[in-house]
Amino acid sequence: MKNILKIAIALVFIFTLSSCWGDKTKPNYQYMPDMYKSVGYETYTTNPNFSNGMTTQLPVEGTISRGNVPYEYENTNEGYEAAKLELKNPLEVNEVNLANGKKMYDIYCISCHGKTGAGDGVLVQRDKFLGIPNYKDREITEGSIYHVIMHGRNLMGSHASQLTAKERWQVTMYVQQLRTELLK
Template identity: 40%
Template structure:
């Protein structure tokens, strides 16, 4: 009997609360009622196209400071286009800006093994796993092969290697979206090590 009364009391309480919620929701339509996290509806930050009294020109969207570059911007593409002339200009003018230290060489080796060895092979001899399965013709060896653009692979300059990694050549696709400029320069450093191997 006591358990039955507890169930009735709990049921009556739940029903009363639910009825109160329903009735109060049907009240005055002019008021929005209680709002949770109002700033999610009215953001505190300015939209880019809104006027903004915090700046002298009254605009929210400001021009970036002079001399800055967007994140990920690679100026090489603007200066050295993907043309034979751009390739030769890169050969003459581009030099590796990174210091030739052990850490950069080690990182260059790791990047090379991850991004290049599947075609060029671990030692740069053009015998990577993809080539061994006869899917593609082998690329020339860095130490003994000849470049398809002329000259020996062992004589390629910093700029030629960087340009080729950036834009690709023949069956090699471009890697500028997969490797940052500094990562490409580290690979260039390691390719020079492979050029010395016989």
């Protein structure tokens, strides 16, 4: 009986070792072959999965990309004037929006416009930029502020790529608050 047990253990051991050698280039059984080998299509080749047969698809007409908000005012003087008159801040004036507006202002605007919006930022003090306007000296509205943040104006470049639409409106809200404090 002991010999049969030893022979069985030896056979199991030899069988286990023999499974480690063999043809490794041949894969085992595949229960879901699409999971192992996906069908990849080149960018401009035909693709039978779409009705037009093309791999590259355009977005559905009338839709916008996630995170992009359409802005109808052009980067012209007419667009600036139209935004100045028509554009209104959709956000509610509250502490959260003002706090984030201040945070974004401190990152992107304070170096030129200064802490109070008087146009006396560090770069102006070091004579890097001259003629940065004081908020109280200009006839600005929330629409004109947003438009300038969006497209830039004169020496100021656009900040649309650094700030989301919501953050632009929050900065606009904070600039309006600074302007109100300067006018007192």
